[in-house]
Structure formats: structure tokens, C-alpha cells
Amino acid sequence: MCGPFLLLAGTLAFAGPPLSIEARVDEGPWLAHSVSPLKRQMVRLRVTPAAGGAIRWYQVIPDVSKMYKNANFPWERDAYRWVGLTRIAYDKEELTEFRGRWEVPLFGPDGPTRWTARYASAQVSSPYYHPDVGSFWFQAEVTGPGGARRSPGPEDADRHGLPASVMRVSVRGGPGFLGHLSSFFNVPGLFGSVPLQSNNYLGSDCADTLVAARGKWLGRESDRNYNVAALVTELPRVAEFDLAGGTFSKRVEWGRPVLPGDFVAVRYKGARSYQHVGALTGDTDGDGVLSGEDTTYQAGPWPLAETPLNAGPFDGHVVVLRPSSPIKEKPIAFGEKRRKASADYSERHYGTGAGTTVTPRVVVLHWTNTATLKAAFNAFDKEELEGRPDIAAGGTLNVSAHFLVDRDGTIHRLMPETRMARHVIGLNLVAVGIENVGADNLTEDQVRANAWLVRDLKERYPTITHLIGHHEHQRLEGTPLWTEREAGYRTVKPDPGPGFMKKVRGLVADLGLVP
Numbered sequence: 001m002c003g004p005f006l007l008l009a010g011t012l013a014f015a016g017p018p019l020s021i022e023a024r025v026d027e028g029p030w031l032a033h034s035v036s037p038l039k040r041q042m043v044r045l046r047v048t049p050a051a052g053g054a055i056r057w058y059q060v061i062p063d064v065s066k067m068y069k070n071a072n073f074p075w076e077r078d079a080y081r082w083v084g085l086t087r088i089a090y091d092k093e094e095l096t097e098f099r100g101r102w103e104v105p106l107f108g109p110d111g112p113t114r115w116t117a118r119y120a121s122a123q124v125s126s127p128y129y130h131p132d133v134g135s136f137w138f139q140a141e142v143t144g145p146g147g148a149r150r151s152p153g154p155e156d157a158d159r160h161g162l163p164a165s166v167m168r169v170s171v172r173g174g175p176g177f178l179g180h181l182s183s184f185f186n187v188p189g190l191f192g193s194v195p196l197q198s199n200n201y202l203g204s205d206c207a208d209t210l211v212a213a214r215g216k217w218l219g220r221e222s223d224r225n226y227n228v229a230a231l232v233t234e235l236p237r238v239a240e241f242d243l244a245g246g247t248f249s250k251r252v253e254w255g256r257p258v259l260p261g262d263f264v265a266v267r268y269k270g271a272r273s274y275q276h277v278g279a280l281t282g283d284t285d286g287d288g289v290l291s292g293e294d295t296t297y298q299a300g301p302w303p304l305a306e307t308p309l310n311a312g313p314f315d316g317h318v319v320v321l322r323p324s325s326p327i328k329e330k331p332i333a334f335g336e337k338r339r340k341a342s343a344d345y346s347e348r349h350y351g352t353g354a355g356t357t358v359t360p361r362v363v364v365l366h367w368t369n370t371a372t373l374k375a376a377f378n379a380f381d382k383e384e385l386e387g388r389p390d391i392a393a394g395g396t397l398n399v400s401a402h403f404l405v406d407r408d409g410t411i412h413r414l415m416p417e418t419r420m421a422r423h424v425i426g427l428n429l430v431a432v433g434i435e436n437v438g439a440d441n442l443t444e445d446q447v448r449a450n451a452w453l454v455r456d457l458k459e460r461y462p463t464i465t466h467l468i469g470h471h472e473h474q475r476l477e478g479t480p481l482w483t484e485r486e487a488g489y490r491t492v493k494p495d496p497g498p499g500f501m502k503k504v505r506g507l508v509a510d511l512g513l514v515p
Contacts, residue, residue, distance in 0.1 A: 019140055019151040021167040022046050028512025034168035035510050036183060036216070037107065038459065039133055043169055045140075046103040047151075053144030057098040060137035060154050060166065061121050062188045063089035064128040067301040068203055071192030074275060080192075085159035088188050088203055091121040092139070092154055106136070106169060128303040134185025135170040135201045137162060160194075161202030170201060175459035177261045177323070181213035181279055181297050181304070189303040195223045206277050206300035207231055210263060218326050219452040219507065232265050232274045235321035239290075243318050246292025246310025252320070254283045258290055263321040266314045276313060280320070281306065326452065330377065330412035332400055334419075338383035341397035342420055348395060350429055350483045356420040360461040361430040361481060363454050363513075365504065366401060366423065366470045367495040369439045373406045376437050380404070380414060394489050397422045401433030403453060409445030411453055417461070424473050425491055426484040432457055432464075442500050451507035458511050467513040469501045 022030040024044045025037045037043050047055060067073070068088060072081045095115040098104040105113045111132045123129055139153035152165040173182035183201075190203030198208035199221045207226045215221035238257040242249035243266070252258055258280060265277040278298030285293040292310030299305070307313065342356045368376040380400040385392060388399065400421045404412045415421060423433035434453060436446045458464050466481070470493040476482050505515065 014141075014148050014150050016147065016149050018165070019047055019142060019149050021138065021140055021151050023167060023169065025510055026512055028510055031510055034164075034170065036170040036172060036180075037510075038172050038175065038179065039107075040109050040111070041107065042105070042109070043107040043171075044103055044105050045138060045167065045169075047140050047142065049102045050142050050144050050146065053142045053146075054100060055102055055140060055142045057095040057101075057104060058139040058141070058153065059093045059095055059115065060139055060162065061091040061093060061123045061129075062137075062161075062186065063091065063123055064186060064188055064303045065123065065126050066188070067191070068188055069191040069301075070194065073191055073301060082192065085194075086190070087159055088157070088161045088190075090154040090157065090162070091123050093119060093121045106138075107132075107171060128186070128189075128305060130185040133171050133173045133182050134304075135168055135183060135187055138167045138169070160196055161200070164200055168201060175456075177214055177217045178279065178281060178297070179459075180216040181210065183216070184209050184213060184299070184304045187299075187303055189299055189301050191301050195221075195225055199223075204299060204304075206298060209299040209304055210277060210279055214323060217452075219448050219455070228265055228274045228277045231263060231277060231321060232319060235263065235323060237319050238262065238322045239320040241318055242316070243309065244315050245312075246308075248290065248292075252290040254288050254290060258320050259322075261323070263323060264296060264309075264314060264318060265321060266316040266318050268316040271316075274319070276300065277321075278307075278314070284308070326449075327403075327411045327413050330404070330414060332377070332381045332414045333383050334415060335383060338397065341384060341395065342422075345395040345397040345422060346420060346429070349485055349489070351485060354429060354483075358418050358420050358428075358432065359430060360417055360432050360457065360464050362427055362432070362466040362468060362476070363457055363464060364424045364427065364431045364433050364468055364470055364473065365450055365496050365501065366433060366435045366493075367439050367442060367497075367500075368404075368435050368437050369495070370437060373404065373412070373437050376404055376435065377412075377414075380435075390491060394425075394486070395422075399423060401435040403432075403434045405434060405436045405446050405449045405453070407437050407443050407446065409443070409449035411449050417457065424470060425489060426477060426482045427473060429483060430481050432461075436496060436500075439495070440497060442496060444503075447500065447503045448507070450504045454504065454508050454513070455511065458508075458513070465514055467505065467508070467511075467515065469497065470495045471497065472501075472515075 023035045024030045141150040170183040172179035188203045193204045193208045198204040198212040211226045239252045260282040262280050265274045267274045278296035281295045284295045346354045370376045382398050384396045385398045401423045
């Protein structure tokens, strides 16, 4: 039932616009939408206090003890036949520890805070419920002189599941793809899920869980309804073997060729196509070889779970698939000339002993002022500076950056993030540079790619506190981040402009980076 509704005598009557819950991660901004923090980050929720009002908080808990289906299960008659959207069952549990509090702490460095003295819902005892990682949904109810109001909750669910307006906190167990995949714990297993359900954590099966998690990681959700066979067809194979009860038909080593996050798909004995897929989490037993004790994240028909390869779901003919990396390696020349010029530049501008190692604290976005990737790369690939009278007095080291983003959003790594590049006066020893092909005509694909890359860098380098455009760099002069020994060595830059920065910052606002 949508909109305001009334309950019969003796119960609350809700009316008026729904309450808005805001979420905050660490010291970042308050956001009026769902958030996806890393495990051990501080997460708080709040509702604007109402004079004379009283507030109660609730957790909305999907029933993860059932196998839901939009299509017939493989073992049923008319297997895979669409049977229609099914309704997910939800429990609603008051979080008694938060009664009367307008701002509540959910998670912190030590994990979840105390939410309730005792759960009545049986769902929290399910082996598929995780109290510290995965997705959690919340609702608030306020009563007072102006009546009773509530935020969106299970009362508003339709056949797809909870509406996106329900406050959700999706806690990731770590950075990268596997971290995003772990945020799908507590999501109901739903055979034949559609992208609307998997992308919004409402219900998901094996292939859709992987595709949705990768979309979250890349910041580009897919509306294509993948199945296992499509993944096997489209993704490159890095290993292939038979598996039975933890026994492998051939030796497969970690790193040569399999990696954490690779997809593992199985074709069961007697089947014509591949029917199940999960993701390898890593070398669990530490022996360097893919073995039965090594684990996977896999969903379907039950919710996402971590299981060892010897548990049985992958017994059959197995292929290991490599999801394409969003970062392509395209190293610029870094020979003796650039190494010497880097050392000379650092000593001249930052002082003896400064070195050429970057401790990432600032991400700086640029544009190349070239029309093509090839032209930009060729300019950066030269080891010594050519044709730049505006900065030639600063030394012979050629300009460069750590990343180069093409017009279509493809990200190329030119050099390691921890190696100094000459791209921003005063900040080179603390800054990671991202160049974008073009000038004042940068694309929406580049906006999304820059946002994804900023998020990836922040996860890998927690020391990063600032996100700036090149045109903003002199605003940091006089702060501890700035180092420049030559008083007259300055430039004024227009790139990449306030419009581009506003768009990128809007996509990473939850990171709380200082502008």
C-alpha cells in the first residue's frame, strides 16, 4: 500500500509526507540516500528532531530462510519457465537501544553497536544472516503533537521488493570487487531475479549477484539480464579443469593464472551448458594452489554465502573466468633520463632527501588539451620536457600523470601511484594525477570513470583526504600539503573546470573528501 495510510482503533495513524532518514559515513556529509561503507567505518543515521515528538527506530529484515523464485528451479518441471515476480517476506524489528534518539550509531571501528536487547525475529539466527557485513534496511517512526509519520518501509514494498527510498546501509567487507560482492550478504536468494532487483539488493541469483556487484564496483550498473552461459561465452578463460569432492583434475596455481575475484563456473555432469557461477575469494589455506579448502562467494538458490570448493556446488567441469579490469596498463617510458630528472626536480623544488616517492593525500584532476589518447600519451611518454616555455625554468623532467582517461571512460595507468609525476606545482609529493583526454568538452563517460577511480584510490590509500581540480591547486598553498622552494615558480590553470569537478564530486560525496 502506497502513500499515507490509517490503522484501526488503538494503533497509530500515519499521515503526511514520509520522514527522511539521512546517513553519514565517518566525518563525511549527511546524505539522504543509501550508503555503502567499508567494514569498520563509522555509520550514523539521523532524523530531524520534531518538537515534542518521540522517535522509534526499526530494522527491516528480509526472510533469508526461503528460496524465492521468479522462474522454476532447474530441478522442477518446466525448468527455467518464468512464473512471475514473487513477493519477498520481511520482518520488522524495533531497535530498542535507539528509542528516543534522533541520531543513532550503527557501525564503528569495532563493528556494529548494540541495536536491541534481544531480537524477536528468527531471521537473525539464520546462517545466511550476517550481523557485521552485507545489507541492512532501516525505518524510523515519529509521533508527536503534529501526528505520526514514518519513513518508507516494508509497508511500501511491491512485487519487486522494498522501494529504493528505504534507507539501506550496504557494508562492504573490503575494497574492490569482492568487497562490493560481500555487501550482498543478507539479500534474499531469488532464482530468475531481474536487474531491477539485483541492482537494488532486493533479491538475486548466482550470475546476477556477480554482475550487480561488479556494476557497483565500476559505478556502471548493467540493465542486461545475464545468465551463467552468457558469462562463460563473453569472459576470457584463464583455467579449466574437472572437480569432484575437492579433487582437481589438474594443478592450478594462484597468481599463475587464477586471482581473487575471478569467476568460477561449473557445468554439471550430463549438462549441456554451464549452470552455476561464483567468485573465488582467495588462497584460503595459503598453499599457493587452487584447492578444495579455498573459498568462493556464491548465491543461488540460497542467499550469498562463503563456501569452500570442496562443498559440492562446483563439482563438474569448471572454467575460471577473468572479468576485464577497468584499469588498463599503458606505462610511459621511465628510463635513466626520467629517473635522474625526477630526482633533480625533487631536490630542487622540495629539498635534499625529499625523494621521489608519493604518499597519496590529494587526487588532482586535469584535462590534456589534446584531441586523442594517442596524442596525449605521446606527449607524456617523452622522458624530458619539450616545448613548454611556461614551465621550462622548473627543470628538465617531462610532465606526466599517473592515469589517463580516454573519451569513452577507459582508464589507463601510466605509472605507479606511489611514484612522483610532474603534474601539479607544490603538490607532486602528495598527489595522484588523473588526466582526461580533451579540454572543456569532457564527456559523461569521463565523469563516471573519474568518480570510480577516485573511489578506488581512496579505498586503496586511506591517507587521501582531498579531491581538487588543477585549477584549484593554489588554494592549498600555505597548508601542510604544499611544498615549493622556488617562490616565483607558479602557474594558473583552467582545467578541468568547476562544472566537471561538481559532477565528479557529486558521485563521490559520501567519501567526505575535502574540496
